[in-house]
Amino acid sequence: MNYNTQYNKFNYKRFYRHEQQYNHVISLQDYIGTDNLIYYDIPEGLIQDIKDHIESFVLEERFKVNITILHGLESDPCIINGEWIFSLLHDIVKQIEDLKPHQLTYETGNWNINKIYNQWHQSDRERINVVGVFELIRIYSPKMWDYQNRSGDLVDIDYRTDFTPKIKPYVFTTLNRAPHPHRMELFIQLNKLGLLDKGMCSFNEVKPDALTRSLTEEELNLLPMTLDVDLNKSSAFDHIYGETMPQAFSYMEEKEYDVVPNEFNTFFENSYFTLVTETKIGILRSSESSCTADNCEGVCWPIEKGLECLRCKKINEKPHWMKIYDEKFITEKTWRNMLNGHPMVWIGTMHTAKMLKYLGFKTFDTLWDESYDDIENPLDRFNAVISLVDNLCKKTDEEWLEIQEKAIPILYHNQSKMLELNEVLKIKYDDTIDGEIKWKTS
């Protein structure tokens, strides 16, 4: 329906907008910044800006306006003045007369956000819309691309299309930049099992803390471990993201690419699978995750009773808002491989594979055991993955040729899905029963 045409016939034409103008998108980061990860003060100006926007519409038009607050690049909880952001969002609705709860949407990268919201909500009042959004899929979904180069021309992206089985020099690839404890733990375990040589491994940045212990002097001396990153030339961050995926960080307008080159192709061509170390594994990115026991520097994961230390098992106290914490995140690290047709094993949040299946992708449970995906404890899940990787590293070339053959339809299916996507995938309340995902598999 062309609203403009219709309205012009009957109404004060200057007041009426095109349909698309009813959908107003606000980036939460513009208000809360990027310095903090979880805790924020009430974002200054947010309520007034929403109110101003709503009131820029004629009274009878306001019911058509939808406000979406985006925070889809992160999955961290957003705690404002000690309360979940939902409190603020409901306050906004309460304060703005012409904004009803169903007109307000909060999008976060945490795909399980409806479970949290449902537990938080627990009342008869009308719900706002809460959406888990896979915003980072945009980076590897060619149809969604609208990136322009320095000349203002739209650019394409290069991706791998030939999945012909072949013998490869490495079993796996694992690329690690930010030194999260699970990545440092990965280094410890791969080193311990002698698997670092079996993979194309990078650990570009270093911190001494891993999940089970701190890195030894000897281990630290092996790091950083880089592949083709010249750390002296520029930061690893700039190298990897500025050159190989500028679309992710708005560097594109500085580039002259017609097609963004596939810098990752060498990893896909020379290894059988990627050990994806996702950003999150279900541990809060906060000092509150540190164990308070004497002489313990472990990290804790949330269980019902509190925060359990992965090292000493001490149950630490949880902040009150964390009683309903649950964080599930899938990033561009996964979507890159979906587009490029490279099998994956995930060190990520629980049910990463299950969610991918829910979204219509195929995972790799016909190639190897994926039961690790159902393990709740992040360290147990991590260990199950390491055990799997260890087993996979023992496969012969012949076995890998066979596995690759079996993988072909999976890889094409996933690539084809990535090529077809024309909007970001989302998990909405309708995908859940009382906040719990209505699991189905493809």
Next chain:
Amino acid sequence: MEDVLRIVITSGTNWQELHEDIIKGYDSVLHTEIWLDFSTESWFSIDNQKINETVYEFIHNTIIKTGLDWNLFTFIHGNVYTQYNYSKWRKIFNVEKEIKTAYYPLWHKVTSEMHLDYSYQNEKLKDIVRPYLYSNLNGAPRDHRIKTFKYVTEKDLLKHSRHTFYWDDKTLPYSQYTLDWRKWPRLTEQNKHRAIDSHRIQEPEFYKVFDDTYFDYITETLTTNERFTIELDKYVQNPPSPEYRQFFEVFKTIFITEKLWRSIFYKRPFIVMGNHRTLDYLQSIGFKTFDCMWNEEYDSIDSNNLREDACLELLNEVCNTYTLETMHKKVYSDEVQEILQHNYDLFRSLADDMDLLDF
């Protein structure tokens, strides 16, 4: 607009035969659109001629009876909240079919096109203290007007106003059109107010009301939905199904008629006893109202009854606060004059923006 078949619907339409009128008028070669234009009113329901249906239900049923393509139809209504109400109706009654709907501010256009521009008197009378504070013109004996009459009588406010309460024979010295209502066919004591034609040049006495007063106390056509009491019984107390009650409870009305547009056109401050958020609506399209003269919080009172009470109490307060001299000074202050001029200009320019639907 020769490609549009426009069917004008008014309170006097033969509702039972509307679908036949549409079929008779429609030429599939000529017409690409059919407008069902009921912009004269803002009704919630049709409850005459043995029809007991919400207005949208009636329109949908009429379209079904025509057998014509749904995409041809646009329903035009006089309720500001037309699209909102229609979306609620479709949702509550789970209606899949959708037609285009629109609000058309008919009475704004009509006031601009057909009424005398009397705004010049504002300037002309700037040095003359007027004999009364406010005007209050009442034709049809609606509940809120009867309540107003009772209130202003009890509070002895009539002395501050030029007023009519037509049903009680408190009138201006009109010509035969009004006083001689007995000569009109079909008019009785109960509906004699229909002799008033608001949309033509009036007798001088009518305009003198504005010469003699500073602001208008407007008893708009509606403070509720149309036929509110009847509808309460039909759709809230004894609804055909729970959805009707639900729809009635979310249904919103803002119906602005020539009574209010005239005040703006004539450069008059006003207090409006009307629908909830009438002032808010006017502000949203750019008009300024008169919170510099009195408290306008009445506009935000959701309860119709309480809002009416608040309007009357405000009127009482204004009459007991202002003298003719202080009111004169206030109305001719730069602040108020700026508002009056702004509103007048906006009224004209918005009216110019609208296509005239050939009334």
